[in-house]
Amino acid sequence: MSRDELKRAILLPAALGNWKVQEGLVEVILDDLGSEPGALPLLSHALLETWTRRRGRVLTVSGYTAAGGVRGAIAQTAETVFRQRLNSEQQPIARIIFIKLAEMGEDSLDTRRRAAFSELITRATDTSTIDAVLSILTDARLVTTGTLEPGDTRVVEVAHEALIREWPTLRDWLNQNREGLILHRQLTEDTNDWLKLSRDSGSLYRGVKLKQTLEWVKNNADLISLAEQEFLDASQKTARKEAGQSSRLIRARWMLAGLAIIAVVVIMAAMGV
Numbered sequence: 001m002s003r004d005e006l007k008r009a010i011l012l013p014a015a016l017g018n019w020k021v022q023e024g025l026v027e028v029i030l031d032d033l034g035s036e037p038g039a040l041p042l043l044s045h046a047l048l049e050t051w052t053r054r055r056g057r058v059l060t061v062s063g064y065t066a067a068g069g070v071r072g073a074i075a076q077t078a079e080t081v082f083r084q085r086l087n088s089e090q091q092p093i094a095r096i097i098f099i100k101l102a103e104m105g106e107d108s109l110d111t112r113r114r115a116a117f118s119e120l121i122t123r124a125t126d127t128s129t130i131d132a133v134l135s136i137l138t139d140a141r142l143v144t145t146g147t148l149e150p151g152d153t154r155v156v157e158v159a160h161e162a163l164i165r166e167w168p169t170l171r172d173w174l175n176q177n178r179e180g181l182i183l184h185r186q187l188t189e190d191t192n193d194w195l196k197l198s199r200d201s202g203s204l205y206r207g208v209k210l211k212q213t214l215e216w217v218k219n220n221a222d223l224i225s226l227a228e229q230e231f232l233d234a235s236q237k238t239a240r241k242e243a244g245q246s247s248r249l250i251r252a253r254w255m256l257a258g259l260a261i262i263a264v265v266v267i268m269a270a271m272g273v
Helices: 003-016 025-033 039-052 061-066 069-085 090-100 127-139 162-166 168-176 178-196 207-217 226-270
Strands: 143-148 153-158
Touching (some): 003 025, 003 039, 025 039, 025 061, 039 061, 069 127, 069 168, 127 143, 162 168, 168 178, 207 226
């Protein structure tokens, strides 16, 4: 949207509701927005938080500043929704959703990622619970949902990357388990590749990679999707099968070696050596 269009998006709704906007506020907001992509969700959050800090019927610069500006406002909204609109059972589900919607970057430069709805279904969640939480988060304009072809795959992503950068609670979740979450992102990608390859056994984990992943999963089972668990179960089954085959092969080789030694001894004895 152009600067003029954004200005109208601020002033027209205010006028319809008989709200006044302090002189200079619009310019401050537009300067903060700059050329930021997806400006409307940010603008919506900023105006809502500014409105809650209004002076009478006037939206003020001081109220906007107290809300944290364009980027800080979305963090204010996220914290309010998480603490006040989600109950004690829904909060852990929301935590799982937000963590899965962040792409782990180097030096904490995390970005948003689009996740398939199926990634959100874990042993700790179910479809109806996730839908209920997503309904609250989408109403608050914190996340968006949609579908992708082929197969009309249902997907979820945060409404704006500023949420990942500016919300302290989410930053804490990501930083507390950064190395593990990077490992988890790889597990997600490898599981998706395995499914695309019709569950090809060649795509499964083995050796050190399987051991490291299973060790992390012990303390983070609530983050593992059902598909990822299926992938790990198949990896363990295949690893055990291959280990058994290897063990039998080794025993067979030792047996052959033993028979060869016995044969040599018999021959030597027959020759009187």
